[in-house]
Amino acid sequence: MSTNNKGGHPPPPRPSFRGDNSGNKQIVYTLFASAAAGIATWYYSFIHTPTSFTVLPASYALCADAGKIYTADPSNPTVDCIIVDKQTILTTGTLPQVQTWWDDYQNDLVNKWYGGEPSAKKPLPVINVRPHSIVVPGLADAHAHILQYGFKMQLPLDKARSLSQLLDTLEDYVHRHPSGSNTWIEAMGWDHTRWSDTTGAFPTAADIASRPALATLPIVLHRVDGHAIWISPRALELTKAHLGASFPETVPGGEILRDSSGEPTGIFLDAAQSLVPVPKWSSHQMREYAELAIKDALAVGLTSVHDAMTSVAELELFNQLESENKLPIRVYAMADTDRLTSADVKELEIYDRGPTARVRMRSVKVFTDGALGSWGAALLSPYSDKPEARGIMRYSEEELSTIVRGWWEKGWGVSIHAIGDRANKAVLDTFESIGKGLRDAEEVANRRPRIEHAQIMRVEDLERAGTLGVITSVQPTHATSDMNYAETRLGPERIKGAYAYQTLLKSSRHGILPLGSDFPVESINPLYGFYAAVSRLDREGNSPHGKGGWYPAERLTRAQALKGMTLDAAYAAFAEDVLGSLSAGKRADYVILDRDIMDETQPVGEILKAQVKATIVDGKVVYGGV
Template sequence: MSASKTSPQPRSTANASQTGGRQVVWTLVASAVAGLTAYYSSFSRQATSISTLPSSYALCADGQRIYTVDSSRPTVDCILVEKHSIAATGTLGEVQAFWDDYQNELIRKFYGNEPSAKKPLPVYNAPADAIIVPGLADAHAHIVQYGFKMQLRLDQARSLSELLDLLENHVRAHPPDPDTWIEAMGWDQTRWSDTDGTFPTSADLASRPSLASLPIALHRVDVHALWLSPKAVALTKAHLDGTFPDSVPGGEIVRDPTTGTPTGIFVDAAMSLVPIPKWSAAQMREYADRTVQDALAVGLTSIHDAATSVAEFELFQQMDEEGKLPIRVYAMVDSDRLSPEERKDIEIHDPSPAAHVRMRSVKLFTDGALGSWGAALLAPYSDKPDTRGIMRLPEDALSEQVREWWDKGWGVNVHAIGDRANKAVLDAFEQISRSATHQHEVAQRRPRIEHAQIMRVEDLKRSGQLGVLTSVQPTHATSDMWYAESRLGPERIKGAYAYQTLLQSSRDGVLPLGSDFPVEGINPLLGFYAAVARLDTEGKSPHGEGGWYPSERLTRAQALKGMTLDAAHASFAEDTLGSLMPGKRADFVVLDRDIMDESRPFADILEAKVKATVIDGKVAFGGI
């Protein structure tokens, strides 16, 4: 790859002097057969398009601007790609020497020491200032749901009025049948400038004449609350044979305190009462295709899909069989969406750590989310003393389900936001560890807490002692920081979003990072920025420009490892993915600037762009 954006060129003798006098290796060894010589000479002189890069090549970023996440050699000048894997790293001289030895060995084995059989090594340069990092992974995301959210961006509204305008514009542009549900995602009442931060109501939707008679179901940004129009409430009531239940285990139908009638907000398990039509296969494919496209554009090569239905898993398999799934998907089967028959028959699918579709973990849910007052707390909310949140799975039921899946051989990953929920998950894993045949069985099986958001200080350390991985999302901290302390108070906040503490407590120094997209943005550099700066995208925090609780920042090296090697470790793939070292897959990203340079301002991270995303040694997005 060269400085040309559309036509990357092998290094030539003409530019050798510009790169420190490097001799370009693009000639055949002596005594070449005429036909082979003509072929290779012709190939070396033409502009090689991105889509026809050779199966073997060296890529260099002079000045050790390749960040390998290999502790034995953290930065190098060049990597050597042989087919789908990294064959060598180091200086250009070192990778060339490796290539020569490799070619000589092949020639001796297959060609009887015929020098003309030796193949040349194309060498490409990353552009000035660019860096190369391992392929970026999102350790917690939702693939199909992201594509769905992008159909109607409720998260763009900064007031209730703006959101209603968005809906009205959507209805005008896509006139619905009166019985067709309008479904969207992304509202967040804590960000609206024209309300007091309380939940909206059905009456708010009915305030606009064009919306009043339509069945509308709007998912909150965290997907733990559903906001219904009056028509949708009526359809839900009819679906329930005309009566709403007084209570919902693991959920809540929010009611008017005076009249007792539903306000239009259904939280957590109560959302399952609403008869929203299921997405068709065509819709799911459209949503997944959009996500893959956007993921490649921001440098994602692996995604842990953190609640996969059987239908979604079959969709991923179909896309892979069609050659339309360049990214690697590590799926966690969604326990909540399994039918009894599926729960009985579902099997682990893990052909290899390099496979583009794998499923060897199950996702369980303990509680709701902080933004909807659903995170399960040990003591009442500081800003809502009448509630402690929602345990979707009480402690005994959680322990039973963890044991059930554990005994079947599955990895067990559990959603836990509040301190009560996190304690319950750790208690369940600790019970298993006490009865484990092998002392380190729990750590070997790599159970995960997804979010680990609010924990008792002693549980921050206990997670590491047990070998439980804490899979966190740095942008949750910077999204929630404006209201989190008012919800939790000054003491509980000490155990919240404590990423550096969790990393230091980890038995193996592992902290997988994700985004939870579409709850947050899909760009992993937003998470990188949030992890190292603890600021919002405007450079602000409740504690000023120094960052929110800055002692919990990650270093840039820690953040990069969290979204590469640590994410690979969390999916049992660290020997195959996650770093640029010999023997691993050639998944890497070319960025247009050095986000790893500690001297650069944090804001520069947000300006970084992906020049190319490479998977299995082939360019899947972009060009240089």
């Protein structure tokens, strides 16, 4: 039977489930229909606070205002109600439709197992969300770094809008956490492109030493994109001793920046970062970082995270958390090839107990280049604002092809970091070469190969990615974070193939464009990415091209953006059959928002005001309350 609202007939009216004038109470109507016994109604009321109704019935119908459950299912994009049974969505439709469906379902069960006894039928509790709220599928971040987020939040540096302000933050931390000259201080988040009191050049070790309280301490500060570190004079001393009293002249896949006399300035790019002997995180620190990230993820509606740089130790931690019932989100892990030992490479096996499992690892992550903000993105021609630079390729094109083929032949999915147009071309060349050994491109597409970022591409490569079936996994907030300097760095022609999200989506072989944030590089809040995708504006409503957005032709619609952070993200993780949309047979992962971010008639700025009222995974409340 039909369970959607199609056919041109408006849904029948439903009771208005409103609270009293104070807004503190809400009536939840519990209704069930029975063809044999008639219709009965049970009323249940409770005080509605953000944590008031944290235990849901085993089976229930969840309803919103007419058409305000956004399913991300292209065949049935909006419904009034869904029925959840334990962890599964059974059906969707209007309230009368789902009640009739439930009655038929109960009749079938009773006839099969209880000899047709009417009293064996179970009632259907109907829970109505607050007026004006909406329900969307559980949100997924298709590219993020869970432990790195927890680490960054210990001492975040991204709020600093000047070098002076950043040094103030460090001094304050040191005063509150006194340590000796051999105790490393590590933090993340600086971005020299946003400082008002510098020329835009990289900072130096001498800048740190300009503050007496910092001068003698070993300090390592990770740039916001993770592709550069800035260290203090004391850290330089310890690094030099660790390396045997001298720094290498060159570093494959990285660079040590030097002054006019040839001495290191304190900036280490990409692969050169590994030269600095920063102590590894302890198991206690790792758990603390993970738990903080998971807590914050639930609060912003994330039910799935693709962890795009997972070490073996981190995978073991995720499994440990799951065994302790302390992992309420789903983690799709990509093995970090940079941190695999030679033994790991030989012994690592795909870890996948099915697409609904809380922990899975069936892809590897390979890095090809650096980041645009640190002039490390590998370009085919020089940077417009730094003609002596073309970025950093971590591997030659030949080496990259060998590495990818090695993992491909073992059966792994391959996700490749590529920012610059040279890096993206090299990745597509590699996948195209692999495809020539298969019957057709569809076989390549079925393995879900991914380019992570796909940030700056030749115009012809935007289409080629789709033709090859390569998934382009993008982060909309990168566009709005970079837009004030990206065109200066790339020039007016090269920018045409950069941050081209609508073009990538239209070119995609299967209409797939998974969206992420790259947190902690950007905010963990997925609604910020949703806003950036549909507006191409910063959070103040501005862009280099005005209020209409930066290159507005590349904006996504709200429906496309929602699908990108739900169903498309599930597809990229081989999970689209059971996750990513509010459809019959899929897991009951959903989020309740306090306002309608999908309403195209509302100003885009309203999106930034939206609050998560509840996050539900497998039919259970894991944050807030329904």
